[in-house]
Amino acid sequence: MDGLPSAPLEKRHLHSCVDDNDCDYMRTFNEQQVMNVKAMWATWIVIAGIVFFLALWNVHQKSNRKACKKAAVVETESQIEDEKSSGIRRAISGIQSTGRRWLYPQSIFGIFPRVTRLQGATVIFVTIYSILFSFIGIAYGEWVNPTTPPGRRIGFLEFVGDRTGCLAFAFVPLVFTLSARDNIFSLITGISYQHLNFLHKWIGRFIFILTWVHTILWSIELGIMYQPQPYKYVSTWNKRYWKWGVGACALLTFLFLHSFRTVQRWTGYEFFRKSHEFIAVLFLGACWGHWPEMREWLIAGIAIVFFDRFVRYGRIFFIHMNWVSSEIGAFGFHPHSATLRRYEDSDGIVNLHLTINNTTVPYTAGQHFFLTFPSLSSFESHPFTTANAPSLSKPITKATPFNQEYIIRVLSGQTHRLAKLAPEVDTEYTIPVVLCGPYGNPATDLLDQSAEGKNFLFVSGGTGVSFTLPLMRTLLESEKSNKGRCINFVWAIRRIDNYAWFADEIKALLNSFPGRFKVRVFVTRDGNSSTSEVGSSSASSSGDDEKKVVVATEKKVFEEVNLKAGDASAHGVPKEVEVIYLGGRHPDMAKDIVGPFREQCIGNGIRVLGSGPPQMGEVLRKSVAAINVGGVNAGLYWDSREY
Template sequence: MKSLPLPSLPSILRRQHIQNFSAASELEPHWGYASRVIPCVSDPGSCEYLDLVYGAHDRGLIYTAYVWCSVLCILLLWGLSRRIFPAREPVDDLISQLSQNGESPQRSQHSFLTRTYRAIASTLRRYLLPNSVRALFGHTTRLQVLILAVLIGYLTIWSFVGMVYKKWITPVKGTDLYNTRSTLGPWADRVGVLAYALTPLSVLFASRESLLSMITGVPYTSFMFLHRWTGYIILIQSLLHTLGWVLVEAWLYQPQPDVWKNYSAQAYAIWGFVALGLLVLLWICSFSWVIKNVTGYEFFRKAHYVLAMVYIGALIGHWEQLQCFLVPGIVLWVADRLARFVRMGMLHYGYNLSGDGKFGFASAKTNVKFWKDEQFGDVVRLDFDHLQSPWKIGQHFYLCFTEGSIWQSHPFTPLSLPVTDSLGKVRHSYIFRAKGGETKKIAKVLEEKIAENKGDVETSVILQGPYGENIAEGLTSDINVLCVAGGTGITYILPLLLRLVREPLNADRKMELVWAVKKRQDVEWIAPELEELRELGAAHGLKIRIFVTADPSVNGASRNDEKVAGDEKVRTADDSSDEDSSAVDGLGQRPDVNVVVNEFVGGVVRGSTRVLGSGPPGMIGDLRLAVAKRNDGARVFKGEEQFDVRLICDDRLEW
């Protein structure tokens, strides 16, 4: 190892007060840490302790490389597997590519490997799909919690290995006092280094323009759980790091209180306390109760950005030699913000967007429909055509209302089918319920405009997107489809149904829509689309069941807490010949999704089933459990495909 001449001693080395710099002949560099004075001229115990300090640090940096290599290897393998096996039946696809005639095998003649693959996937869904420890983790699946547990276990291993656990009692020169030196200090350094190393990973998990999504195909919203809990891990590591060195400097080292006063007055220690305070503030502000009752979501989001960047700056002030972990976090955050502006520019900059033939930025003009609802919140529907490429079914856009605040945007899923017309435009249609915040503010503005104009009104919106996954990917003609939605969650699944009823008929496919709404009038939100489903879905055997759950004008509304399915009249797409299109079922009741799933899967003739859900988190949790119960890997392996049931839900609701 190359040594440094003593005159090049940086100021940070003076923090290592245990070493005698005046007696040093040279300095031994250690990456990411203070250089070591050699030879060691302190007492034998102190020299042995320094061996531990520097050895543990050097190995700790190697272990952080192992952590990041593990992450990168997982991403590499995941990305390659998506390229090699892009479809839902990967093994049969590979066999088809290698076969002489290039024909895909029939589903009834699945290969042994494919049946094994699907059986394993079904078994994993059965045990990992339901929610886990809801009181602690909220509406998250067992799979997410398992990934978190693996991450915590992996980090725990690297927090403790590679160190000698021992204690040294060393004299303090010029006094009759003794220092207690132990592995506590090196261990505190180790968890601190791991906290630094996790910072860019936390930023990656939170990015909307997500590199992780590009590699894995998993929507960015699914990483929010890991972003939140990675932040908690960093907080725990930071607390342990701080507590460890406070104990060392304020108790184990002598004489006191002189050692503590000298330590706590140093700039790097002050920056460390500042960083910890900012991290605790970030944690407190992330509580759902605080967001709901104190800050509001938009303030929380903006404050979160600012606090996070200031926190990273404080970390650099605390230990600048490890800024190699922090600068990438800042770069990733800035790149994410720039990419968002680029997306927005691609949608709104161009010719003729404003109708005057000039080039520039122009917002989209949207027609407005308004439904007054003082009990549950007013509902607004927006419709407009925009010049752009069509998005994928299931993706969402962030909408900014220029008549509200240009600094706020909200995610909305288009309920319209993304199809380009002859002019290159695509129809956008959105529904949102104004419960509070910016949506309530814009709904009030629109209501006033409607009252003033006595008719149709327009408003301007700025789009950013699209984001999210393609929920129609891999949906072949022999996969059965069950859609379950609550309230405005209908926008997530409606485009898929509209596409399916326009496809060629498949008599064996089973399709059903179950939609729970608060009031009778709520079906008016999608009246044109619902009518199209009933007309075109007749030949496909599409069943539509609508439940009104809380309409005071409906008899039996007092039974809102009941769950039913199967006993009420089931409306199919072809039995609306002489009935109003807004007719509903299940008055005053809400569907039991477990019964809905069981009845649907039990009536499947052939093929597997894809369940799509969007609605309140509680409903999604029940749906996960119901789908998990219907999966049976052993029976799937035997060829009983109806027990291969996959769930796709709107993950934005889980945040």
């Protein structure tokens, strides 16, 4: 009678009752268990309903993109005014704008750091659902346990304990689905797997909480309420379900603690990834040993794990398998050949330039690959965004292979060991690379022009430019003119010599698409700190004459800063690129970037795409949310790399 009931629950018969009280308890017990199973399936009906709604929205967005592509005509200003007059479009735009204004910023009071209010609201929704699931429909009675001495059976302890355990089992397939790179939710909803990782983490934490509530409530019932004691509690420890349950709790606690970044920093990212997957599989086995009658939910989790691995290794196999001996190589599995070059700036920050030669995997700008370096480890892979993308006029095929390029910031862990393979600066080293992908939303989705994509702002920090620059190139190639739109490219770097990472690419875009976009480069470490003081005095100016004086003063200070920082042209910066030296501060996202761009925009539709440090994403979300007023419909896509 302890713990969850045996299955099938609907056919569980009453044992020989000692008295009416005992029979009433058994009847209530069976009714509660049938209700638990129905509630577990109801949970998945709710999940299916949410996924179905997101799927419909995804289909709607894709149909809009196809309609825009068929039109293939750039709107004139009069057409834009006609669009504004459309009541339905204005209503939809107003709802989107209001939602973004309130849901884009960081969650209220910082309860959920580095997440949006929308993500925080999702956690609150799951919390409320879990509470309602755990307490609604519970038989809050008390029965005498016919033992010597008589014990008590508390409905709250037993039935809430059972319900929380059932919900934890129901969440198991969900948490494993959200962890998979190739998951059905991403395919249906169009939401890339890395943006579902937040929900994967929190569903795992809910499983942890529910499991421990289940354990504590039944421990109180078996250790205090049941009689005789301590015989009852000691004898419980010898039962199979108790031993496996304790083991599952221990494994789950390990997974829970390692979901926090502080612990991940202590143990290292590589240890976290390897141990997380291994312990998760052991956890499924322990749950099966604890209560085999719930195996259907565990089998679903195990099937998801193996399906994800099957698809992942299948991708790798077909990417690197050479079926016919040729000049490329002999028959068999061959890693790609790549060149690795080391760069160091004046601060001693190391970056690596990786070029993978002759790849034939089709992908678009904004997507990323998981790279494995056999020279370091054959069982460890990390995600990296490609710093280039094939031209729209020349797609990747076996006859026209493409060289993928990556800019890798060297930190601790594998990137630190990778840097040791290229010890000398500006020297090319050849290494083998195994890649898996592509992953992430394609450029057609990211450059969605059906809703807010009239004006484009690309914002990147450091190596985040690998995400934004190829996307801007794809946008420019897809149209013959910029009539009716404004395009800005903003890049924040530590030192002006970091500009060399993409100097050739930016110069090529300026030559190929003259006058169609504006480039602004913010240099945070070079220059004089007085630059920020000039910015604040300019903001407080009111009269026209005073503004002229401030602007003149600002030009003078920038000349002094440029002189101290060195001529930007000496670093390969063309005259078309505006370089702003900040002298030890970060750019003010609202005043220096988003605000000025809003003033340049044609119409009210704005699409912002960005990538960089997490702190940059936080302030960018807040700044984009703030301009969603007065009919402005500004959307944001931040390339998350938090795992």
